[in-house]
Amino acid sequence: MPQPIVRIENLHKSFGSLEVLKGVDLEVDKGQVVVILGPSGSGKSTLLRCINRLEDPTGGKIFFEDIEITDPKTNINKVREHIGMVFQSFNLFPHLTARGNVMLAQQKVLGRSKADAARLAAVQMDKVGLGDKVDYFPAQLSGGQQQRVAIARALAMDPHVMLFDEATSALDPELVRGVLDVMKALAKGGMTMIVVTHEMGFARDVADRVVFMDEGVVHEQGTPEEVFDHPKSERTKDFLGHIT
């Protein structure tokens, strides 16, 4: 029986009077790739950002490896070390080279030596196919390359789970593939991943489970076949109909 690495119970989140999450339950097992689909404004990103508490939930509980991260007493920085996150807008540190980006948190947060951090940065940069770009500044890299550096930066922390928040949405179509390939390789390597995306192909090929969200609630979840080919909910059908 696999142990859930992330367990979300009845999660609520409101921004002022706007209720974005209206009671979400979700479990992600170790090694699973969960893809969250849904129209814009359905609360997918907010859900993801609650998992490492970039957003503070207004209700419900989130457990990460049996630590209740919604507990105010939890040292959230300690938890975040183990949760990698990749943003839609890359958010690389523009004043540092690619290598510097990958090294910074290794040194400051994990306390690795400069030499170790540099060595591991090189390994991760190779993994994302940018071994020759370590000395480039973000501004000198394409969007796709920047996003791959961002993935390397997260991976260098040896995360237990990776969160992808529309990682390819800001990219030109021809650059999307490189990033998706890295994500696929990562999934194949056994990384636990929670992915918010509009890439249906990726969801179909890589996901162990697809979750369809709309208006702050999970409407349907299951294997890609179940959700894509035999959707039960009208909303899911409607959404997929619009996309394909």
Add this chain to the structure above:
Amino acid sequence: MTMIFRLRARFAAIIVALMLVSAAVLPVAAMAMDVTASTTRPNGFAGQDTYGGKPTRLTWELRLKAGDPAVGGLVLKLPEGTNLTKSTTKVITLEGLKRTSVRSTNKIDGRTLNITFSQPVEPPLNIRVTVEQIVLPPDNGTFQITGTVDTASGPFAIPPAPTPLTFKKMTVAESMIYWLDGQAWVKAWNSVNFLNMFFKPQIIVASIFVEFKGWLVAMALVAVGFPLAIPAGLLLAFAKMSKIAPIRWISSFYINVIRGTPLFLQIYIAFFGLPLVGIQGNKYVLGIIVLALNSSAYLAEIFRAGIQSISRGQFEAASSLGMTYWQAMQNVIVPQTVKRVLPTMTSEFILLYKDTAMLSAVGVFELMMYSKNLSAITGNVTPYVVAASFYLMVTTPLISYVRTLEERLAVAEGGATPKPKKPSRFKWKPSSAGPDTTLMASAAEHEAR
């Protein structure tokens, strides 16, 4: 033995004889006279000094008391190296305050002045000798006028004046000004009233030398004050962004009070208010503190705007990697902020440098104070023009440095559009360099200060 005794006796006899002779020829102290005036006119650009190597006027007055013998003439000796070739001598005699009419012939022989009255003058009276265009030796020195008073009963030595005359070697500035005084083109230049009032060469030279000290002081004030303002400003900026409301209020209050009142008023409060409550301090130190406190409020807003202009994503990315608030600030946010605020910070430095002038109002001897004094002494505007040059000497390169920084930042931030070649004079146009409108607004407001 006897030989030595005999020699001594002969010496003694000679000395006694000499004393008798001199007593007959120069009956010292037999005449009760004294020197009541012995002065030279200050001939420097400013100040009370008399310089050698440059014409001046000598005034010398001898008082003869009643009962003294009639005086037929004077012989006055001036110090070695004195040049009297262009000199004219005037002699007047006074009985009390009444001028008596006496003729005299005055002859200059080298550095000796021979004055012969047409008929002997009877004491009591004062004899005043004025020598125009006298050039004292071009060196530092003091001297006493020596000489004799000629009477029917022979010459009497003139006693020394209570204080000797002093003269000084010309400074570089004095020499240059003296040289300029003699130039035809300078005279022509100065004959135009505008040029004479605003750009008088002699005063330009004097101002450069005098105001240089003030410039150093102004530089020192800002060079110490500004680095003090930076950490204070950073502290205020973080305080204003604090989660704890009272800290935020205190910081906001301080920033608003400082930015909402004139620096001039703050200087007055510090310099006139603090002594009233018993706080006394060195005015230069106090000046630095006031400048630093003032600038810290402006810097706080610059820093805060700069920090807040960094996209939220940067902070989120740092947080998602497990960095604490301060780790993210230190390693991610502040390094990026520095680059962005550097142009605005440099502008603030320029403003603070110019603001040192206000300290002249409370007696801090900086550039403005020196030029004010010099202008008052000379009754000329030129010292202010020179002061302006001193200010511009620092601000002009900095202003172009700000422009370079802005352009470089625009390139670094990417997506920069080229700056308009000619900035509009009436509308402050945000440069493409600007990362954020709040930073812009802060800068614009600042310019208007």
